[in-house]
Amino acid sequence: MHTWDTTLTTAGINEPALRHAYTRQRATVAGYRRHAYLAVRLLLPPALVPHVIAATAFMHHTDTALDTTTGGHDGWPAWETEVRTGLESGTGAHPVLRxxxxxxxxxPQLRTHVADFLDGAPLERESTGFATESAYQKYVDAYSLPAFMLIASLLLSPDADPGASREVCRTYIDGSQRLDFVNDLSEDLRDGRLGLSDEALERHGTTRRDLERARDTTGTRALLRAELGQARRDLLAARRLVAFAPPGHRAFTRAVIALETLTAERALAAGTGLLRRPAGPPLAGALGVLAREYRRRGR
Structure with missing residues (x-):
């Protein structure tokens, strides 16, 4: 693994204040999803590492701003204005934006995806749940996919077919978002949010109250199996994404998909235990994925 200073230098980030700003974002990303951060550091070319971290930190900061109101103050409008102004002027003082x-x-391809991400933000702010699967799919198109494209646009080969690669990106994020909504049920329900559709609950004969009370019923078990099974199928289908990445990015792309798939499998094994706490990928399995791809990248 290259040192952090080496990645910054290789990426052409030389101004001390800017290096410090990237370093702050590295700490944020490392604390947010440790396995994903290790995959970035181990498996991506050093010149790309700071840029993936900057895009990830921006996505996380924006997602938090959308969901957070402090002391009665809503910080989202000011953040959106600051980002859009920065996109127009090319300058910004905020430690996440700079x-x-x-x-x-x-x-430069990232600019369009940042704008698309901001455009989809109102749906994220307004959403507390979905009546139908169709409403969930609309959310994926409007918000989840633009969010994922912030990272994917840095990984895809410049000559990748735009339509075909975006289609596979959508397959991946549909699986990943569905997994997140199931895996985060215990936390989301406490916040008054449910990412599974009313339609799905009704189809499996369960209710929101069953989920809130972590009831182990035939209906809740069937619901979780169906949603997680669909998420896993989408993640497995998204392995085609590797073909759209240049050789230097393929180990990382494989690892990200494999880590999400491991999480889905752990969540399936947890059953209704997910209604009390989220599941994560098994440590041995996650380290095995990273080690295997690191050796493969070296070869």
Missing amino acids: PLLRTITSH
Whole structure:
């Protein structure tokens, strides 16, 4: 693994204040999803590492701003304005925005995806649940996919077919988002949110109250199996995404999909235990994925 200073230098990030801003974002991402952070550091070319971290930190910060109101103050409108102004001017002082804008100078395709992500934000703010599967799919198109494209646009080969690659990206994020909504049930329900559709609950003969009370019933078990099974199938189908990445990005792409698939399998094994706490990928399995892809990348 290259040192962090080496990745910054290799990426052409030389100004001390800017290096410090990227370093702050590294700490945020490392604390948010440790396995994903290790995959970035181990498996991506050093010149790309700071840029993936900047895009990930921006996505996380924006997602948090959408969901957070402090002291009666809603910070989202000001953040959206600051980001859009930064996209127009190319400058911004915010410690999350400044690295992102520098990354856009190296990867200009990211600009469109940032704008698309902001455009989809109102649906994320307004959503507390879905009446139908169709409503969930609309959410994926409007918000989840633009969010994923912030990262995917940095991984895809410049000559990848735009339509075909985006289709596979959508398959991946449909599986990943569905997995997140099932895996985060215990936390989301406490916050008054449910990511599974009313239609799905009715089909399996269960209710929101059953989920809130963590009831182990035939209906709740069937619901979780069906949703997680669909998520796993989408993740497995998304392995085609590797073909759209250049050789240097393929180990990381395989690892990300494999880690999500491991999480889905652990969640399936947990059953209604997910109604009390989320599942994560088994440590040995996750480390095995990273070690295997690191050796493969070296060869």
